Amino acid sequence: MKRIGVFTSGGDAPGMNACIRAIVRTAVYYGLEVYGIRRGYNGMIKGDIFKMESITVSNIIQKGGTLLKSARSKEFLTKEGRQAAYEQLRAHGIEGLVAIGGDGTFTGANIFYEEYGIPTIGAPGTIDNDLYGTDYTIGYDTAVNTALDAIDKIRDTADSHERVFFVEVMGRDSGYIAIPCAIGGGAEIVMIPETDTSIDFVIEQLKAGWSRSKTSFIVIVAEGDEEGSATEIAAKVSQQIPNMDARVTILGHVQRGGAPTAADRMLASQLGIACVEGLMAGRTNEMAGIINRELVYTPFIETITKQKLINPNFTKMVDILSV
Numbered sequence: 458m459k460r461i462g463v464f465t466s467g468g469d470a471p472g473m474n475a476c477i478r479a480i481v482r483t484a485v486y487y488g489l490e491v492y493g494i495r496r497g498y499n500g501m502i503k504g505d506i507f508k509m510e511s512i513t514v515s516n517i518i519q520k521g522g523t524l525l526k527s528a529r530s531k532e533f534l535t536k537e538g539r540q541a542a543y544e545q546l547r548a549h550g551i552e553g554l555v556a557i558g559g560d561g562t563f564t565g566a567n568i569f570y571e572e573y574g575i576p577t578i579g580a581p582g583t584i585d586n587d588l589y590g591t592d593y594t595i596g597y598d599t600a601v602n603t604a605l606d607a608i609d610k611i612r613d614t615a616d617s618h619e620r621v622f623f624v625e626v627m628g629r630d631s632g633y634i635a636i637p638c639a640i641g642g643g644a645e646i647v648m649i650p651e652t653d654t655s656i657d658f659v660i661e662q663l664k665a666g667w668s669r670s671k672t673s674f675i676v677i678v679a680e681g682d683e684e685g686s687a688t689e690i691a692a693k694v695s696q697q698i699p700n701m702d703a704r705v706t707i708l709g710h711v712q713r714g715g716a717p718t719a720a721d722r723m724l725a726s727q728l729g730i731a732c733v734e735g736l737m738a739g740r741t742n743e744m745a746g747i748i749n750r751e752l753v754y755t756p757f758i759e760t761i762t763k764q765k766l767i768n769p770n771f772t773k774m775v776d777i778l779s780v
């Protein structure tokens with residue numbers, strides 16, 4: 458394998474640039490040519506492809522976002538789109554791919570390999586940390602710390618005005634961002650898709666806190682919670698406690714930006730090297746990950762079908778620590 462391509466796909470994540478940098482530098486180190494594919498699968502289809510050198514990735518390790526841009530590609534979901542992508546790769550002589558992204562990215566990569574046989578290795582790039590096959594995904598640590606910094610600030614005003622704050626964090630269908638935000642942020646309640654936290658339970662916890670002279674509360678809501686959004690949950694609670702002084706803060710895309718933490722830069726660098734070395738070793742359709750400090754390669758089909766379970770004790774921790 459002499460020429461590989463690299464692209465970022467799905468929601469961007471802090472650390473993607475560190476991963477791109479590691480992939481390019483590793484390719485150069487081993488004498489491979491490396492081509493950047495801009496805008497994920499959309500750019501692959503359109504041929505938005507350019508040669509990268511070591512210098513191309515200088516001074517980006519500390520930057521959030523992705524040098525290669527990212528996109529969610531509807532066209533790649535079609536056979537015609539994947540055919541066009543294949544023809545572009547062939548025209549550029551690209552023999553292998555490194556995909557930095559999440560489950561949608563790897564789902565597409567799996568189908569693409571079955572149809573065209575271009576070896577592909579994935580790096581888990583998403584703030585959600587919802588991918589089976591790695592303890593942490595690239596961007597997760599930074600997103601949690603960004604959210605936690607905001608939650609500390611919310612605690613100041615919640616305390617000053619003796620209010621209940623419902624704070625919504627990202628994570629799509631997972632509670633991975635919510636849990637450390639709740640425990641690290643000293644929240645009284647956490648609501649995540651993986652557990653059933655009812656409105657009645659929230660009301661019970663608030664009333665118990667007020668009876669213990671608590672005057673302010675932080676309720677962390679994972680955006681995919683079964684009770685709805687933070688706004689909807691706050692409204693449901695307010696209906697039963699009309700005199701509750703509550704506010705809602707949706708942290709949103711601020712969790713997707715910012716300079717990657719040391720942990721994310723380290724993870725991104727390790728996995729970038731692993732992806733290139735995996736391709737060189739003849740691997741394909743696998744995601745590189747770190748589990749218990751060991752590098753592992755997990756088949757895409759497992760990363761996209763198996764669920765990485767959250768430790769149920771974490772929600773119990775929130776109940777204990779907020780007594």
Ligand code: F6P
Pocket residue numbers: 468559583584585627628629680713
């Ligand atoms: O997958 C990462 C993520 O930030 C999710 O946590 C969130 O639900 C989604 O992307 C938002 O997608 P978009 O950036 O397309 O609005």
